[in-house]
Amino acid sequence: MILLQFIFIIISILMILNLLVQFKNNNLKLMQFLLWGVVWLTLLISTILVDQLSRIISFFGITRPVDLFIYFSLITLFFYMYKLNLKQEMLNHQITEIVRENTLKKGLKKRK
Amino acid sequence: MIPKKDVYFVIPAYNEAKKIGQVIQEIHSLGFKKIIVVDDCSSDTTAQIAEDLGCYVFRHSLNRGAGAATKTGFEAAKELGATYVITIDSDGQHDPKDSLKLLKYAEKYDVIIGSRLIKPKGMPLIRILYNRIGSIFTYFLYGIYVRDSQSGYKVFNRKALYRIQIKFDRYEFCSEIIHELKLKKLSFREIPIKVIYTTYSLSKGQHLLNGFRMVYKMIMRLFL
Numbered sequence: 484m485i486l487l488q489f490i491f492i493i494i495s496i497l498m499i500l501n502l503l504v505q506f507k508n509n510n511l512k513l514m515q516f517l518l519w520g521v522v523w524l525t526l527l528i529s530t531i532l533v534d535q536l537s538r539i540i541s542f543f544g545i546t547r548p549v550d551l552f553i554y555f556s557l558i559t560l561f562f563y564m565y566k567l568n569l570k571q572e573m574l575n576h577q578i579t580e581i582v583r584e585n586t587l588k589k590g591l592k593k594r595k
Numbered sequence: 596m597i598p599k600k601d602v603y604f605v606i607p608a609y610n611e612a613k614k615i616g617q618v619i620q621e622i623h624s625l626g627f628k629k630i631i632v633v634d635d636c637s638s639d640t641t642a643q644i645a646e647d648l649g650c651y652v653f654r655h656s657l658n659r660g661a662g663a664a665t666k667t668g669f670e671a672a673k674e675l676g677a678t679y680v681i682t683i684d685s686d687g688q689h690d691p692k693d694s695l696k697l698l699k700y701a702e703k704y705d706v707i708i709g710s711r712l713i714k715p716k717g718m719p720l721i722r723i724l725y726n727r728i729g730s731i732f733t734y735f736l737y738g739i740y741v742r743d744s745q746s747g748y749k750v751f752n753r754k755a756l757y758r759i760q761i762k763f764d765r766y767e768f769c770s771e772i773i774h775e776l777k778l779k780k781l782s783f784r785e786i787p788i789k790v791i792y793t794t795y796s797l798s799k800g801q802h803l804l805n806g807f808r809m810v811y812k813m814i815m816r817l818f819l
Contacts, residue, residue: 543690568815579663579764582655586633590653591674 488530495527522559526552601678604630604694605668607661608685612639618683619648621691631671632685633664634719641685651675661747662768666761672758674755680756684747688796693788697750705755705781706772709748710739718790719797721735728768736813737774741785745769748788755781756762763816764768767809 499520506516529536529548536548545551604622608615615632622630632645636658646652653671655664665682672680679701681690689709697707712730715723728743735742747769751759758779763771776783 572815574762576762577661578657582657582659583663583667583670586653586655587670587674590651590671 488533490528495523495530498523499527508584518559522555583595596611597679597701600629601624602627602629602694602698603675603677603680605665605672606630606632606645606685607635607664607668607682608637608641608645609634609635609658609661609664610639610641611636611685612637612641612644614687615641615685616644616648616731618685618687618691619650621643622683622694623648625691625695627694628697629675629677631668635661635664639646643743648776656686659766660763660768662691662761662766663764663773665768666705669751669756669759669761676761677756680751682747682749682751684796686796687793688791689748690789690791693748694761696747696749697788700784700786701750701752703782703783705752706776706783707750708743708783708785709746709750710741710743711746711788711790712743712789712795713785715790717792719792722792722797726804729809732810732813733770733773735819737770737777739773739777741783743785744773746788755779763812765809765812766805767812767816770809 501524502511502516502519505511506513511519529552533548536551537546540546540548540551545554600605606618606629608617619630619632622799626650630645630648630650630651630652632642634642634654636655637711642652642654651671653667656668668682669680679698681694681718683694693709694745697709700707712726730740730742730744734740739815740817749772758781759772759775761768761771761775765800775781
């Protein structure tokens with residue numbers, strides 16, 4: 484086992500343990516827990532079973548197991564970016580609505 | 596002929612203390628008395644000036660953008676019982692006298708767009724280019740073409756006032772209104788207006804770099 488594999492295994496295990504603690508403390512929703520769980524498990528498995536995985540993923544045109552992890556991570560990152568964008572838009576909209584409501588209330592009250 | 600008492604001007608304003616007084620006085624001199632100024636959390640005396648000149652002043656406690664301010668103005672106009680609403684920029688680039696011309700057509704159409712690009716005389720080339728790109732993008736994204744989609748000088752009748760839903764907070768709302776015309780099947784017409792470009796008004800409003808952000812937001816909104 485090369486050093487890089489060892490580091491990846493340690494990181495994956497620590498992240499999975501952290502995920503479990505966060506989920507237990509209700510800091511993560513089930514979907515988030517599952518999604519990130521799959522990400523770190525993929526890294527763990529692809530690091531341990533490099534040779535076996537290489538043969539399987541070569542059917543899909545992916546030559547190295549680490550590429551599988553990178554593709555998966557990219558998809559996850561884009562998905563989360565999209566989700567954050569959505570949330571930011573929603574929050575912005577809500578702030579504007581609150582500001583408008585207060586503005587109209589104050590403005591119209593002053594007129595009466 | 597539309598009675599002037601039925602017409603409300605909506606002026607979204609942000610740090611326009613230098614010009615807003617002049618704009619309000621010009622509107623008053625035309626016989627229009629009902630002016631709604633939405634101060635978008637200015638740090639200068641914009642709101643005070645408007646209030647001293649007898650306008651209905653609505654002040655945002657946070658800066659939310661021209662689109663948000665215009666929508667607040669629309670909501671206020673509805674509450675105050677407006678039959679027609681004219682939106683006009685607060686930086687003095689629009690000639691209030693043109694509102695008389697626009698109102699002539701307001702009985703026949705739901706929305707009248709004051710277009711700077713029908714006779715763009717005196718308009719800086721970069722602004723012409725910017726606005727043309729804005730209109731092309733609006734057409735590309737929403738499938739409706741108007742010559743000046745980014746114009747802030749418009750007349751809305753009551754039907755349009757109630758049907759148009761502004762969701763964008765910033766300048767994207769100009770294109771959004773054009774989209775709404777199509778979605779809500781509102782009739783409209785573009786009428787040429789005069790534009791007064793000064794160093795001051797050129798320093799305000801939309802810029803090319805802002806345009807990229809606008810396009811990004813408009814594209815994102817299609818998917819969100």
